[in-house]
Amino acid sequence: MLRYTLKRLLSLLISLAIASVVIFAVIEIAPGDPASFMLGLNAQPDTVAALRAELGLDVPKSERYFNWIGGMMTGDFGMSYTYRTPVAEMITDRIWVSLPLALYALTLSTLIAFPVGIYAASRRGQAGDMAVMGATQLGIAVPNFWFAMMLVLIFAINLRWFSAGGFVGWDKGLLPALKSLTLPAIALALPQSAILARVMRSSLLDILSEDFMRTARAKGLTRRQTLFRHGLRNALIPVLTIIGMQFAFLLAGGIIIEQVFFLPGLGRLIFQAISSRDLIVVESVVMLLVFLVIMVNFVVDLAYAAVDPRLRSRT
């Protein structure tokens, strides 16, 4: 298990190194001068020159790469050109919205998907299964912003249980903060849970036809015991894969939901940065997202090994 963890850790570091080089190369080395790109077509030459100096574009590229990486490791992400504030500060503000929102949505989606998937699998082909399959089909087909609007209409405008948008901030206390994230988290979670429930169902159905499930029944276990003691853990591997991918999506892909609920999240930040051609922000946020996604994959890899002993010994 230790060797497996170390190997995964090594591959994590290599992925990070490669990703950082690629992001740096695409944004900084790609044709065109970042400074003139950021300032647009009508920029004065001396403004461009000033920006070049400010961005440190006059030093060699390799040095700039290491400055960038070194800066990020010490928490210095550079200055946003548009907002004239340190990028680190902007990201810190946003990530305290995006990360909890993603985790919240993922938790909801898992809490919905597991029982639903297990229920459908245990009633394969029966009415309950059909209902689940139909509902999840709908959940996948309907875009999450539609759910978002419906949730706002029902729970914010009609029932007035929640506010229609905005984030109160963590300094107002845990519960109010979570409350303001609840509607967006549900909107994000519904389509994800529909996908996850289907994966859970089909993965369990595959396991249900395995020989060892029959062995378990022959030992005298009831259908239910067989499902929970022998089926579930074996069915988890594909489910974990999807959970890992969904987390990555939820982190950055929530941009429309962030717009609908006026949440100051990473998705909005990166969208604004791209629109205003603020390459420093784009570069840093993308790197941060890559870092988070790779970390999540690392955790998923460890979870695989925790679930399946065969992976542990294969190193």
Place this chain on the structure above:
Amino acid sequence: MTLLSVENLSLSIGSLPILRDVTFSIEPGEIVAITGESGSGKSMTAFSVMQLLPESATTQGAIHLNGRNLLTLPEADLCAMRGNDVGMVFQEPMTALNPVKTIGDQVAETILIHSTATQAEAQSQAATMLARVGLPQDRFPLSRYPHELSGGQRQRVVIAMAIARRPRLLIADEPTTALDVTTQARILDLLKDLVNEFDMGLLMITHDLAVVADMAHRIIVMRHGEIVEQGDTQTLLATMSHSYTKALFEASSHQVDLPEPSEGHIPILSVENATRDYPLPRTGLFAPRQHARAVNAVSFDIHHGERLGLVGESGCGKSTLTRAILGLEPLQSGTITAFGVEVSPSMPAAQRVKTQVVFQDPYGSFNPRHRVARILSEPFYLAPDAPKGEALTETIATVLTDVGLAPSDATKYIHEFSGGQRQRIAIARALITKPELIIFDEAVSALDVSIRAQILDLIADLSRRHNLAYLFISHDLSVVRTVTDRVLVMQSGEIVEQGDTDAVFTNPQHPYTRSLIAAAPVLPDLKELSDAPA
């Protein structure tokens, strides 16, 4: 009191009748074997006793275990019965165990759900049971996972699970079919000992008549969901009042009429010091890569028209050697020469024309979306002067006729054929390029005995008509004995013995060959049986 009595059991799944009027009984300490070909309903009979049937199954009749009719018991009582009064051992030990639980937990689970034992007590009973089935704690601690054990060892774990509560009845569904002969012999011995020790009844399901004759006190022969004949083993074998029983036994000990080997020793394939290594995963990050030697300095020739056998247990390197001969994998040292040219993965495709192969699995070795004509003409991609159009259709018709199928079968899809017919198509695919050497890799192992007999006859017949040479790879000694002139015995990547088939089988020199032959269950000589007073 009779332990198990099945009375007029009929079973259908949906509207499909599976069993009809099955009646038999088992006494404590008795070994009863149900035998028959695939689709005879023998496994379904076993699952009926366990009451582990598909939901759409409907049953009539009665199954009395210790006087209780299982067909009327509620599911909760059945759960209490399974594993406690009746244990079951399955065919495929590789998949019968949960891969994510330790063997200790899996054996202990049977004990925990049927008794008030604590976790610690159950674990210690599990340790005792595992030791009893030949997995002592010092070498196989409870913390082992199934993937750390071999097939035979896993089957022992399955047996330990089944007998953990000392059930009155043990059902074994093809318990040794997936195992090597020497392992099979040991597992069968274990089952026999357990029956004596626990005074259990054993209901054994097997297609292998040699195993049946060796083990069972009584035999039940089934066909198409019905019992055609049952009785005391000695008497049944001696009289065989039903023609199907007779046919089954004859097919099992089928001897093909092999033509005389052609004279003139022109080697068409020579393997010289062939060595094949596989890299193993690194043990440490910077540790040097270790290698496993699958084939070690193997040398032999196949002459024109010669029928050569290759026997050995799983993992001995048979399949690796086959892939090397086909030029699918490189050798680490040594050479293989076929028809005067060296074989290697990079050899030109046209060179592959003269050596063809037939694989074991008639279900998995075809693309289900291609018609037979396309499947058969596939090897022509290798041939520079492949027939086209009318000529191709004619060639396809010829090979189909050659293997006993109709030319009109060319337009059908593979799912329209039975296992035996599929294997004929596989042979036709191998024949179409007019090869001089065919490799049969366990080509009859997945077939029922009567189909197997037909395919073996076909192989003998083709070798006569086309003067074919072949390498016949099998774990089944009786089959190799009848279809080959010469045989190689392979163990751990090396050829330990070779010689004329008859000489090797009647007078084996190497201890490994001797152990193989001793372990293989043999059919009793039917003539002797019927002459002896019953």
